[in-house]
Amino acid sequence: MSLERFLSQVVPVRQKLYRFAYRLLGNEEDAQDITQDALMKVWDQQEKMADLQNAEAWCMRITRNLALDKLKSRKYRRHDDLDHAGELPAQHQQNPHAMSEQNDVMKKVHATIHALPEKYRTILQLRDIDGHSYQEIAEILDLDMNEVKVNLHRARKAVREKLQNLQVYGL
């Protein structure tokens, strides 16, 4: 891979990689480190680029693997970004009480999604927040497309059940 190719195909994806890493790690600094590491790794494995159909998915897969390695490392303690969820702009809510209530709801939804198993959570985020197609998610996570659909369905079902419990029982 030439430098030009790296600059034209990989560097523009950096923002997406960072966003992805941030979602996985919940921490800006770690997300930056992992994105840098991912870019280095892509450069080191540049000979593989020629055979790839979707370089972006490959870069995201590398980022995910590095982020998961970091999460697994014994030293690493996940920075819980629930506080960030509390900072979500409560649009159209001028009333402080309503804003506070809205933030509370957002935190609960955030916690519900983050309580999902990593695979479910990642698929849900890639689809429902980032708007990736099933095919793209399958390539990013190196899964079969049907597996993506099944896992997404299970993830949504789990979130729905949890939210129903929250709404009905306040659990």
Place this chain on the structure above:
Amino acid sequence: MDYKLISGLVEKYWEGETSLEEEAILREFFSTPHTALPPDLEEAAPLFSYLHTEAVREVVWPGEETKVVKLSPVQHWMKYAAMLLMALGLGYGLQHRGERAEITETRITAQHMEDDPRYALEETKKALRLLAKNLNKGTTQMQKLSYFNDATEVIEGK
């Protein structure tokens, strides 16, 4: 407001049958507050509101723009210096390897002789034979020299 279309989409969403466009419609719908929602939409509202907020939230790479720095070969001087040092080290090591082997062999022989007197005797004999073989090698020349000295004395009339 007729929520039938949205209710249908929400149902499809829970079943995992919505397209990306339909999911975008749902997120857009729930991004603004609605009054008197039916229970199925009320249930889905917090999730879609959250998904919308996360989708539009700016997570921006804070780093600077990527700068490509091209290094000239001269700037790789440390690499070449390391290679040179390694070559010198290897050369020095190989040069002294033969000497070390010789010294080690001598030490092993000496140790062997100390441990085994018969071996020591054989080695001594070998050494003496070598000495004896070379001992009389110069006598013929010395004899010629002696004749020369005698002749010189006769000529000088001593």
